[in-house]
Amino acid sequence: MKIFASAKPVAQHAGPALVALVFKEARRLPAEFRGLPPATRSLIQQALETEDFKGKSGQVLTLYIPQDEPYRRVILIGLGEQRKFDADTVRRALGTAVQTLAALNVPSFIVPVTGTAKVDARTFGQVAAEGAELGGFQFADYLTKDEAIHFKVLEMTIAAGDRAKARRVEAGIVAGQTIAEAVNTSRRLVMTPGNALFPETLAEEAVKTAKKLEIKTEVLKPEQIKKLKMGGVWDVGKGSAHTPRVIILTYHGNRRKKTTDVCLIGKGVTFDTGGICIKPTARMTEMIGDMMGAATVLAATFGAARLKLPINLVTIVPAAENMPSHTAYRPGDIVTTMSGQTVEVISTDAEGRLILADALTYAERFTPQAIVDVATLTGAAEIALGNQAAALMSNDPALAARLQKAAEISAERIWELPMYEEYAEQIKSDVADMKNSGGRLAGTIIGGWFLRKFVGDNRWAHLDIAAMDWETAGKPYIPKGCTGYGVRLLIQFLTDWK
Numbered sequence: 001m002k003i004f005a006s007a008k009p010v011a012q013h014a015g016p017a018l019v020a021l022v023f024k025e026a027r028r029l030p031a032e033f034r035g036l037p038p039a040t041r042s043l044i045q046q047a048l049e050t051e052d053f054k055g056k057s058g059q060v061l062t063l064y065i066p067q068d069e070p071y072r073r074v075i076l077i078g079l080g081e082q083r084k085f086d087a088d089t090v091r092r093a094l095g096t097a098v099q100t101l102a103a104l105n106v107p108s109f110i111v112p113v114t115g116t117a118k119v120d121a122r123t124f125g126q127v128a129a130e131g132a133e134l135g136g137f138q139f140a141d142y143l144t145k146d147e148a149i150h151f152k153v154l155e156m157t158i159a160a161g162d163r164a165k166a167r168r169v170e171a172g173i174v175a176g177q178t179i180a181e182a183v184n185t186s187r188r189l190v191m192t193p194g195n196a197l198f199p200e201t202l203a204e205e206a207v208k209t210a211k212k213l214e215i216k217t218e219v220l221k222p223e224q225i226k227k228l229k230m231g232g233v234w235d236v237g238k239g240s241a242h243t244p245r246v247i248i249l250t251y252h253g254n255r256r257k258k259t260t261d262v263c264l265i266g267k268g269v270t271f272d273t274g275g276i277c278i279k280p281t282a283r284m285t286e287m288i289g290d291m292m293g294a295a296t297v298l299a300a301t302f303g304a305a306r307l308k309l310p311i312n313l314v315t316i317v318p319a320a321e322n323m324p325s326h327t328a329y330r331p332g333d334i335v336t337t338m339s340g341q342t343v344e345v346i347s348t349d350a351e352g353r354l355i356l357a358d359a360l361t362y363a364e365r366f367t368p369q370a371i372v373d374v375a376t377l378t379g380a381a382e383i384a385l386g387n388q389a390a391a392l393m394s395n396d397p398a399l400a401a402r403l404q405k406a407a408e409i410s411a412e413r414i415w416e417l418p419m420y421e422e423y424a425e426q427i428k429s430d431v432a433d434m435k436n437s438g439g440r441l442a443g444t445i446i447g448g449w450f451l452r453k454f455v456g457d458n459r460w461a462h463l464d465i466a467a468m469d470w471e472t473a474g475k476p477y478i479p480k481g482c483t484g485y486g487v488r489l490l491i492q493f494l495t496d497w498k
């Protein structure tokens, strides 16, 4: 989508659609629209007076205007109560706007900067661009019938009213479009099915994009994985004809130093059948998304590079396909991880933690200031928090606080779970250093504790995003399909890194 910032007010523009964002309290024509010609003003005014349009969050009303006035349509979009207004209100409103216009086949629209002082002009530009680009996303790679493919809204103009404000809006638009592009990259990777996306092709995709940005790449192949003694990655992946890979991206955005600031790690199980402990058919299709942690950290790394963030990043993706076969690992097997620690396999379906264990060990060679891993690790995360927040576990309160801050700004919620020492007893094994499953209780925390055994003294945080992967109903800026959750959160976290 093309997105412009204009110094002119909406009254000095014309086009097929004007989008009016209106608070619930508004009973009179909002100031941004006072310069419009009489019929347009009167129609908006009547919709408000009659209370046909109440300005409730998400409410939409399309008004058709006589031909001789500048806009063919005015689309009223409710912002809800003014006291609840924030940046995410704008994201949602623009998501709704784009979805409404797409359904009407309207290619372009104008929207004035609207809201309260709580959202400044730059932020408005950013989140409006995010909402529009995210709301218009469709995974159409496999649709061969034109009628199944959504009409695309091609152009949005944000009317700022004056030059200085337009410049600030413009700066926000550039950031917002970059961030949204990263989120949509993650969504596309996740939605690409297992027959097309497996460790080798995931690595190819990562390398292809990284090459266009100033990101160094390294892909470990089976021989190197075995040579490094990455028993977790190898054993999980050995049941599949698609052999595992470990993808390493290095983005050096701070030229004044050589050290690594943050190491991002993402679970890259390109398809999780459960292995020999095979999953039931119901919802197994969702397991094409078991590489969402990988997609999230890769996309966030691309976003950081495009935004030229002054930070040094190393991103590690252990990628494997978890299959049942005569070469697959089994329950009862004892896996020797790269760290030297041994793991008794209770369930071959607790595979994510095994591949992440090796990635965490590998991360140590970069001596990062902080390690953040992202994974669709446990179904229990959905039981604990529903689909409203990702679970955060950490050994460092300051790092956890930084992530919380980023979560608030990006409106991607996280909730911290406790890491009491007693929980670790659940994964004690009689025959190995630990086991990979600790029973039904506190499944998400147990997953976190398992990973913690591999982080040494590093500052570390773990995000279990298993409950946040798919959107089934469709939201204003999250259409049905993969949510792309976590990319905005991580980019915000990296932006604020000092």
Ligand code: BES
Pocket: 272, 274, 286, 290, 347, 349, 350, 351, 352, 376, 377, 378, 379, 380, 436, 437, 438, 439, 443, 466, 467, 469
């Ligand atoms: N990939 C799954 C977790 C998952 C479940 C993600 C549902 C998204 C939606 C993971 O590999 C898994 O199977 N975890 C097991 C762990 C258990 C065996 C300890 C689980 O959650 O049941």
Ligand code: MN
Pocket: 272, 274, 348, 349, 350, 351, 352
């Ligand atoms: Mn599994």
Ligand code: ZN
Pocket: 269, 272, 290, 349, 351, 352, 376, 377
């Ligand atoms: Zn899994």
